[in-house]
Amino acid sequence: MSDTPARVAVIGLGSMGYGMAQALRRAGLDVSGSDVVPDNVARFSAEGGRGAASPADAAAEAGIVVCVVVNAAQTEAVLFGPDGVAAAMPEGAVFVSCATMDPEIARRLAARLEATGRHYLDAPISGGAQRAAQGELTILASGNAAAFAAARPALDAMAAKLYELGDAAGQGAAFKMINQLLAGVHIAAASEAMAFAARQGLDLRKVYEVITASAGNSWMFENRMPHVLDGDYAPRSAVDIFVKDLGIVQDMARSQKFPVPVAAAALQMFLMAAGAGMGRDDDASVARIYAQVTGTALPGGTASTS
Amino acid sequence: MSDTPARVAVIGLGSMGYGMAQALRRAGLDVSGSDVVPDNVARFSAEGGRGAASPADAAAEAGIVVCVVVNAAQTEAVLFGPDGVAAAMPEGAVFVSCATMDPEIARRLAARLEATGRHYLDAPISGGAQRAAQGELTILASGNAAAFAAARPALDAMAAKLYELGDAAGQGAAFKMINQLLAGVHIAAASEAMAFAARQGLDLRKVYEVITASAGNSWMFENRMPHVLDGDYAPRSAVDIFVKDLGIVQDMARSQKFPVPVAAAALQMFLMAAGAGMGRDDDASVARIYAQVTGTALPGGTASTS
Incomplete structure (x- = not known):
């Protein structure tokens, strides 16, 4: 890591994502945030975060993109939909996927992203909004070594308990x-x-x-x-x-x-x-x-x- | 209570009942025991308990009869079958029923026994054989005040945790x-x-x-x-x-x-x-x-x- 703080993008500033973004900022990271609800972004900006106009904007200079949406369909849209992050992320950056989903879909999304030279960490979370804000989530993560290495600063800031459950997407799910x-x-x-x-x-x-x-x-x-x-x-x-x-x-x-x-x-x-x-x-x-x-x-x- | 130790009969010397009989003896009570398997009774006698030839024999001079059989049908047989305890128990004695059963059946057995001038305590147990032998069961008991009072010395010896759940049989069940x-x-x-x-x-x-x-x-x-x-x-x-x-x-x-x-x-x-x-x-x-x-x-x- 360089001396400049790592940029982390959080996509989805709902009750979980907002708290996770707060925990990331508290850990000294430079956090951009995006949400489909403009008020959530405005609140995040007012508190000193980098509000972004779209997932792609949030991800543009981020080494880590944490996606905290509801399900697989939303995750796929964040990655590959209009203004999606996949094309916007720097090469070598990691996508940290927190939604609960079918492991088969997690494997498919990972393969598609990895083919573009970015990393994918399958990282469903549990613990509720309060523990999210405290940086004390449980994270059930799987992915290759490069994905873990790239995501580490964010994982450290968000999790009280990080399980490393395998070397491929799908196992965490x-x-x-x-x-x-x-x-x-x-x-x-x-x-x-x-x-x-x-x-x-x-x-x-x-x-x-x-x-x-x-x-x-x-x-x-x-x-x-x-x-x-x-x-x-x-x-x-x-x-x-x-x-x-x-x-x-x-x-x-x-x-x-x-x-x-x-x-x-x-x-x-x-x-x-x-x-x-x-x-x-x-x-x-x-x-x-x-x-x-x-x-x-x-x-x-x-x-x-x- | 008098100065002489209370006599307690244990009907059913299986893995739970045997342990409970041991716990009762360790508490200084005078314990008689009966079981359909003669070897269980012989072992109990060899260790200093009063082995009895039938439930009725075990219950004859007992102020407390603890019934540790498998189900409602066996409990009914112990009470009212051939060599059953109901007629043998002294008046004012209490029958402590430990089998898991339909609350409706517990109420029926209690009413039939109480009509003869004996008390009935609905007292299902949990905790396993080891805790039975240590006198550390959980007992979920219900019955009237006289039933609780009569059963107290045995309950104290058998339970680590005694819940008093109501004033009538059926609630414990x-x-x-x-x-x-x-x-x-x-x-x-x-x-x-x-x-x-x-x-x-x-x-x-x-x-x-x-x-x-x-x-x-x-x-x-x-x-x-x-x-x-x-x-x-x-x-x-x-x-x-x-x-x-x-x-x-x-x-x-x-x-x-x-x-x-x-x-x-x-x-x-x-x-x-x-x-x-x-x-x-x-x-x-x-x-x-x-x-x-x-x-x-x-x-x-x-x-x-x-």
Whole structure:
């Protein structure tokens, strides 16, 4: 590295990307940012970042381009669409892809970018907006040595925990999908159990106390079920996220002829919640679907808050 | 309490009951024991316990009868079958029922026993054989004040954590079923995820490391998946246990017209494992079913060990 700060472009200044851009700036890096929402860019500029008019503008002098968008289609558009970054990035620069996606698509995007002389790091993230802003994300990364080396200053600034999971794109994405399979099933199971407990007339705070100290506990039960106890479905993470992520799991599994009946059942419950108008509500809203269907009372009622 | 040690009868000297009897004796109580397997009784006598020829013999002078059998049918037989304890127990004695069962059955057994002037404590347990022997079980208890008072010396000796969950039989059982719903789903989900990860060619030890530090973690993933990593399906807890317990969940849910699609999908996986001859193998064997069906390699292969 030279003495001048590395330029890092962040594409997507939503709740995750904005925080990551802040963490990168705090680490002393020179950060440009782009977003489809002009207000997000204006706010970033007002706080001292380099607001850019397009992904291509943001990436033009960046050795690292961090892409924090929602899915594979948006990632592909950021790379290869109009005003995309692939042609704008300096040769030898690295594209750090943070969206959750099918590993097969990650491999395809990487191959296409690498053919132009740029590097691709498959780097899905987890941890939420607060940890993003603190530079304390978990990053599940895979890619070749050159991609890791080029991305290192940004990874160091963004991650509390960096897993290096393989030497090719797709492996990071695959690990992320295994986590999302489990996380989605556990939210649906927690919702099913909590609503069923309400149907038995059990004291739900006591259920929470007992389960979190027992073999039935999960990270998601412990994290999400307080939303049900409080009847508070303001979105921390939305139902639609798991409609998407368990959908990717189904697509992967189907194309590989691998049955995933438990994840399939969980996906149906997220689809019911989204279909009932709760797609943008907190993902613990799945509990409200069980309650609505069966006429079971939950704290705060079961109406959609969207 | 008088100065003479309370007599406690333990009915069922299997891996859990034997340990509980040891813990009761270590607490200074006078313990009689009965089991359908004569060798278990002989071993108990050899170690200084009062071996009894039948449940009724064990219960004859006991103020507390702890019943540690497999299911509701066995519990009913211990209470009201030939040589059953109900008629043998002193009036005012308490029956402590530890088997996992439908809350409705617990209520029925309690009502029938209470009509004879004895007490009934609904007290399902969790924690495994080792914690049973150490007197460190978790007990999910409900019953009236007289039942709790009468059972207290045994509860103190057997439990590290005693939840008092209500003043009537059935509530302890209901809490236990909520835990079993979650535990069963989490084992099936862990198995599905781990076999799917193997299908992606991921390093399974790395998967374990990443998931146990991530939002996809569960108590069961963390506890059971080492069996898959080691290819070791010697039973710590058998597939048949969750065939039974998720079966009870289905029976409860069906009779209450409450859909539990995620638990239903999990039950089908345990049924597949049992149907494939793995009923007595470790419950992590569900992972072997996914692997067998899809021709995916797991450590140690996928053949039944029963």
